[in-house]
Every structure is written in C-alpha cells, then in structure tokens.
Amino acid sequence: MAKTKFEKEQYLKWYENMLLWRRFEEKASQLYIQQRIRGFCHLYIGQEAIVAGAISVLTPDDNMITAYRDHVHPIAKGVAPKAVMAELMAKITGCSKGKGGSMHMFSAEHRFFGGHGIVGGQIPLGAGIAFAEKFKGTKNVTICYMGDGAVRQGALHEAFNMAMLWKLPVIFVIENNFYAMGTSVERTSNVHELYKIGLSYDMPSKAVNGMSCEDVHEATEWAVERARKGDGPSLLEMRTYRYRGHSMSDPAKYRTKDEVETYKQQDPIAVVLSTLQKNKWITDAEIEAFDEKIKAIVEEAVQFAEDSPYPEVEELYKDVYTQADYPYITD
Numbered sequence: 049m050a051k052t053k054f055e056k057e058q059y060l061k062w063y064e065n066m067l068l069w070r071r072f073e074e075k076a077s078q079l080y081i082q083q084r085i086r087g088f089c090h091l092y093i094g095q096e097a098i099v100a101g102a103i104s105v106l107t108p109d110d111n112m113i114t115a116y117r118d119h120v121h122p123i124a125k126g127v128a129p130k131a132v133m134a135e136l137m138a139k140i141t142g143c144s145k146g147k148g149g150s151m152h153m154f155s156a157e158h159r160f161f162g163g164h165g166i167v168g169g170q171i172p173l174g175a176g177i178a179f180a181e182k183f184k185g186t187k188n189v190t191i192c193y194m195g196d197g198a199v200r201q202g203a204l205h206e207a208f209n210m211a212m213l214w215k216l217p218v219i220f221v222i223e224n225n226f227y228a229m230g231t232s233v234e235r236t237s238n239v240h241e242l243y244k245i246g247l248s249y250d251m252p253s254k255a256v257n258g259m260s261c262e263d264v265h266e267a268t269e270w271a272v273e274r275a276r277k278g279d280g281p282s283l284l285e286m287r288t289y290r291y292r293g294h295s296m297s298d299p300a301k302y303r304t305k306d307e308v309e310t311y312k313q314q315d316p317i318a319v320v321l322s323t324l325q326k327n328k329w330i331t332d333a334e335i336e337a338f339d340e341k342i343k344a345i346v347e348e349a350v351q352f353a354e355d356s357p358y359p360e361v362e363e364l365y366k367d368v369y370t371q372a373d374y375p376y377i378t379d
Contacts, residue, residue, distance in 0.1 A: 053262050056329040058104060059320055062261045063330075065103070066096040066317045068342045069120040072129055075346050076119060076136060076150075080296045084354075085136045088165075089150045090117040094291035097316035098223055099124045101264025102191060105272055111159045111181070113174045114193035116151035117223075118163040121193070125160040127153070129345055130352035139356035145367070146359045168194060168201030171220070175207040178218035178281075189275045191219045191268075197228025199242055208281075212249045215280035219271040220246070222285045223258065229294045230302045246283030258286030259314040289314075 052059070073093050079085045092099075095117075103124040106112070114121050119136070123129055127143050135142025136150055144154045144163075153163035161177060164170040174192025181188045198204065199222060211218055222242050226233055233240055246253035252274065257263040264286060271282035289311035293300035300308075324330040 052323060052327065054265070056324075056327065059324050059327075059329065061104065062097075062100045063317065063320045063324060064338060064342070065124065066100050066261075066320065067338060068129070068345060069096050069099070069123060070317060071342050071346050072123070072132075072349070073119060075350060076133075077292070077296065079136070079350070085150070086138070087149050087151075088116070089136075089296040090294065091290070091292045091296070092117055092120040094311065094315070095223060095225060095258065095288045096120065097261045097264055098193075098221070098258045098286045098288055100316070101261040102221070102268045104261075104265050105268045106189070106191065109159065109186075109188050110272075111161060111174075111177050111188060111190040112193075113161040113170045113177065113190065114163065115167070115170055115195055115198060116163065116165050117195070118151065118153045122153045122155055122158065122160045122163075125155070126158040127155045127160060128349075130349040131155075133349035134353040134356050137353040137356075138358060139353055140359045140363070141352070141356040145363060147363065147367070168198035168203050170194065171198065171201070171204050172207040174220070175211045175216055175218055175281075178211070178216040178275075179214065181217055182214070187217075187276050189217050189219060189272050191221060193221045193223055195228065196222055196224040196226065196233050196242060197231075197236070198222075199245060200228075200236060204245075208246065208249045208251060208283075211281040212251055215278060217275035217278070218281045219268065219275060220251075220281060220283045222283070223288055224285050225288050225290045227290075227294065227302070230298065230300070232302075241285070243283055243285035251281055251283050253283040253285070255285045255287060258288035259311070259316050259319070261316060261320060 073091045080089045099120050112125055119132055122132055131143040135144050138146045138149055140146050144152055151165040171194055174190055178190040224242055243253040243255045254267055256267040267284050274282055
C-alpha cells in the first residue's frame, strides 16, 4: 500500500468533486461554442485542487468569495450544479436569477458571496465579510480568492492593512496560474513570489503547491486554525495552472505547448486517481460508475437549464436595493 497523508474516503471525495467540476466546465465550454451560453466564460479546468483541498477543511458556515472564474466555487459550497448551469444560460432558476451569468454567481444561502467581475473588487469585500463575523462574535472564517493579476490593485493593500490591524478572520488566497489574461507575472511585477506581498504587513504567508489537494488542505487548515483562534488573516499563494485560455475567446498563444504539457503531467484529478489505484482503493468498475454518475448530473443540469424560462422584464427592477437590519442602531 502506498503511503498517504489522508484516508481513502478523503481521496474518493476529492476525486468525485474534481471530476464533477472538470466535466461541468467541459460541458460549459461546449455550450459556449454552440452559443447556448453567451457573454464571457472563464473556465477553472486545471485549478480544481485549490477548491477541493480547501472545501475539505471549511464548514458550511464559513464564507467564500472569489473573482469571475467562479463556476466551481459555488458548487463546492453546496449550490446545485443545475442552478449554476441555469445561471450560465441566464435563466430565472439560476443561482443569481439569471442576472449575473458566468461572472456573477451568488448564493447567500450557501454563504457564497460572488463571483465579481471587477478585478480585485472582491478583496475588500472579503475583508468586510470577515469584519462582520468578528463583529457578531462568530467563529466563522471567510476565504477570499483572487487571481495573480488582482494583486496589482490598490484595494488589496488597503484590505490587507485593515485586516491585519483588526485581526480579521479572513484567508486571502492568490490563485496564481502565472498569467493575468495573457501577461505573465514576470512582466508585471518585481515580486515573483507573490506570497511575499503579505509579509510587508506582517501577515503570515505561504507559497503552496496548488496542484496538490493534500498541500492545499494542510495550508488551509493552518490558516483556518489561526483565524478561528482570533490570530487574524493569512495569505496563501496557490501556484496552479489553467489548461485553457484566460477566457473562451483566448487562444493562449502566449504559452508554449511544452509548458502546458508539463503542467498537464501534474493534473490534480489524475494524481488523486493514481493514489486511489496504487492503494487499491478503487476498481475499474467504480471508476466507470463515477463517470456515469457525474455524466448524469451534468446532463440533468443542462436539461434543467434548457427547460427553465428566462427572467421576465419586471425582474430588472428587483434585487436592486434591500432593506437592511441594523439592530445596534437606535432612533
């Protein structure tokens, strides 16, 4: 038996989750080419271990917020794949009622707070959500994802400063796939090891192999423990790789075939499956059963989205404002 850090059940869960997310994104790619999904579409293919390793640490009460490469994150938080697919197709049954599309997934019920199209816009929002949890006295943690391009935004530095000053229970995660759209980190920053940005605020920071579910789990566990104890924020630079272009309209010609192939040898799904096979924790029949199960889930999601109606015109005027409740403010 091969030596592993985790039990069989954890590897099976990682495999099932990541395979679902991969097949979901592959289907989204097909639907986009067929123009059944419109607008922008950014796929998460290749980066699945970042969410898989984190979600195996987080609780349902913990908060998550991210940028616009956001189809996988809400599913990981418990949003039904069919609600995400319906949102991609701009249907009223989507998790954002068809108003957000690919870039603006949202589910307050599952404590998933976006999906944000403005580069870096989610970073101060993540700090704000964490501030609310601290204000209310909970032990809930907020995990805030961003791309390597977002670390150039000034809002990051303001959010980092306040998060450290107030010891907010937030984990900042840089999903560093080495290219901000088509521009490499080396061409946009003097600091190539992005976790070092946190050190200037005395924020505990680490570089993590974002292609490894095990490494992501352990790093997230460390950061979550710090946050729950009241020790404040952490910064994790997850070094990963996207196998597709920045968006569906990007042919990604700025990368060599050899570079892409090198990272495909580290495919987190294949790595987890290899661990299962080496330990004889999965049979060929079980692998086939997983494939059929996930195929059915994705097909059901597509059918649900296709059968759902578009929002009525009146929906334009809904969800613009909301009545807030401030029990700590008196007349």
